[in-house]
Amino acid sequence: MVDKSNPSNPAAGDSRAGADQLRVIGAPRRRVDARGKVTGQTVFADDIFLPRMAHCKLLRSPHPHARIRKIDASRALAHPGVYLVLTGKDLPIEYGILPVSQDETALCVDHVRHVGDPVAAVIAREELTAFEALDLIDVDYEILQTISDPEESLATPEPRIHDYGEEGNIHKRVSFEFGDADKGFAEADEVFEDLFFFQGNTHLPIEQHAAVAIKDREGKLTLWTSTQTPHYLHRALAKVLEMPTGHIRVIATPCGGGFGGKSDPFNHEIVVSKAALLLGRPVKICLTREEVFYCHRGRHPILMKFKTGVKKDGTITAMQLQSLIDGGGYGSYGVASTFYAGALQTTTYHVPRYRYQGCRVFTNKPPCGPKRGHGTPQPRFGQEIQIDKIAEKLKIDPAELRLRIAVKPNELTANFLQLGTVGLDQCIRRVVEISGWKEKFRKLPEGRGVGLACSCYLTGAGLSIYWNSMPHSGIQLKLDRGGGVTLFTGTTEIGQGSDDVLAAIVAEVLGIATNDIRVYSGDTDLGPVDLGSYSSRVTLMAGNAAIQAAERARAMLVEAVADKLQVPKERIRLADNCAFDSAAPEKRVTFQEAVCLGESRFGTIGTVGSYTPPKFPAAQYKGGGVGTSPTYTYSAAVVEVEVNPTTGWMSVVKIWNTHDLGRALNPVIARGQVEGSIYMGLGEALMEEQEFRRLPEKFSRALVHKFPSILEYKSPTSLDMPEIVTEFIEGPDARGPFGAKECGQGPLLPIIPAVANAVYDAVGVRIDEVPITPEKIVKALADKKAGKAPRFGPTHFPEVPWPEALRVPPPWEGGDGHATNEAPRRPKPRLEKERVLSS
């Protein structure tokens, strides 16, 4: 008896699809781009060499804060081999990733805001010549007061680093009340207050940013660049260069590591584009490693004040979080980061009343932006340590406590985020089991300890970066009568495996092998728009679009084959490169024949699929869109450490982790993403810091980066990685393609607090600060010995002029997602600047 709905080709998230029915999805498989990468044939941006290509270098400000009085480039222009010098006045139109902070110019016009801010560009015949000519540009600066950290920023409203923002050097403040937190604290049996500090760090991709621009044979611009967001870059180029978007082609070359560091439109991309158009020859730029540190857009340093009220059994009655966020010199994604730094605090454990206040300030340092986890690892660090402290005080095992307060599937949180599947319970139980938690926690000898932490992350930002009602992902398929399939998509392969995921999805639906599919991704001329590789959105959003496109193609093939074989449509199955009658499999045609039959019947076969996240009717208050997502993933980790109490030196012995990812579409890639996330979390926990120092008085007291090199900015080597045991918790989520959710960012989050909790278990000191270094452990141990608080961390949270809170009653208090003290929202007026973007 055949099931009429044809379960042999499962639709998106069809959890009835038994694992044995899937041929491609879920199988470990060589990824489609592997061969190119292991043969060195994959062409990264700096591997592009074109005839007559010129080289570009940027002159960067040596001052952290200054006005530009005058630039004299005449000596540089006269230097043999120099073709062109550009300064700010050549590219004065402002841009920025977010519509609300279009505060960058490709080259500074009259104001430099951090050491490394670009002020001029030299384009020369040879790279060395361009470097030499930088020294021949005379810039007359008027030094301004440097603002080096948030406290200084709050205390120094003038000089303003930017002319926009809230006031002085405050960029953005948010303040929300979801229920009466004070009432919740009054009802608590215990209230905990803690301060935490998370230092900034950077992405450190091994590939430096690089771009090559040409004016092509049609006189139009083509830009190859290492980027995660070709679509947003495309829009920025059109705006700044004042060209029709259709005359610009952005090709995202294979990205040698992104992690959020290549998601902004960049100065160097716009500069080489302009230069190529002016010169009529290709122009290349590759940033030096030091320049990558100035480009930055990394993890925001955040000072956090947590206040949580609990009942004796661990139930949370209220939570309050205040965050002071160091934004660096520009907006970047910072406004979104400010919301993210509070939005996901309610998605892991049930929080009935929540107050969040966040303040992002400008400082004279490279701008901060999105780094893996985007604004959520910092508060996750604080929350997971505080929960550890709560568990200790209440004498409840930390795993047990988390199980008691974990969110439930499909819950609507206090801040109106709609959860999907929630595998947190299984994650915790399983990680406890595989790590031997119960035999180890508080039972290991002095100097050895285990720590546990959990987290939640979104699977794709629910809102696009610019307001619109169009799809977030589009896929086009071309089926060739020779049997080949071509997939055109705007997604970007940044190492996370998106090309393979999309090929696998199409292969599964059409019953072919991934090796018979060609993927063209990240090219704005060839593929439909995909918003980019950020917020873990690609698998879910582009994957669902791919299913739609593939199903539409499949339907045509099935109809044509059914006709040919004289068999009802419902019995036709596509698998193993064939189309056959599932009741009598010997009645079959090859996939290629199926395509020919389809093309004969319907004409040329090309299909489209797209995905737009469901509307989020819940969060109607201003800012409520940040944090929304089609669904969320959950992770739990146990970290075992060994700490030398004399030197503070810590080694991580082993890590166990569980990750609720819905379904692993390719377990090899999924494992790599999870382990890579853990690796990066470990780096942040132990050693990575984007730190600054003031030069001595005799050297100008300028604020400079302490370690702008891979030598001094520490990242884990092969010797630093412990053994990791990973288990996927697979419970398909109907919202994801074949039930899949994300796995590229979530697993990073619990690692950092788990390390801190493990240190406490090992030697009894709390390091409430990241990175957790030997010096801090030694200092805390000395304090412990002297009878002081056995802790290292911030002791002070400055006065912040918080604005009036937006009061949004949570769902269980009859809230409908609107703020009670906000005027009804009207559609946002379109600003002058944004009109250019829609042309």
Added chain:
Amino acid sequence: MTQPKLPAESEKTAHIRITLNGEEVDVSFAPYKTLLEVIREDLGHTGTKHGCELGECGACAVILDGKPVLSCLVLAVECDGRKVETVEGLGSDGNLHPLQDAFADLGGAQCGYCTPAILLTAKALLDQNPSPSRDQIREALSGNLCRCTGYLQIFDAVEAAMIEISKRNTSAT
């Protein structure tokens, strides 16, 4: 004080003859160039990468006379008459080297940028020591930074390649 003027990159006054991936090759270049720059820019072999300008990230590793070296720290003029192996020369008769197959199948490469250097460093290890322990693999690769994988799948791939190579050697004898 005036700085001495460096020859332009186009003044290719240095000449060497090297064996590149088994073939004798003559190349001319500006004398101050590193082996990395000559490989990428004058010989057009862009498989070898740069990442840090300092010799710290390992992305530029090639095999020089059988030993893995950081090509960004080697002057090209020092290489006259010597043997250089880059990722382009891995494999034979159109087939991938077992290391390449293993990396491709077991997740040894994600973004792929550090991969050529790690492949060569691993090859140099296996050429010297056909059955290294996991710790020896770790040690050998400790000069190659990877930001994507967390290294564990790389170790698995080297171990798998090691087994495959030994199988082939056994069946060949």
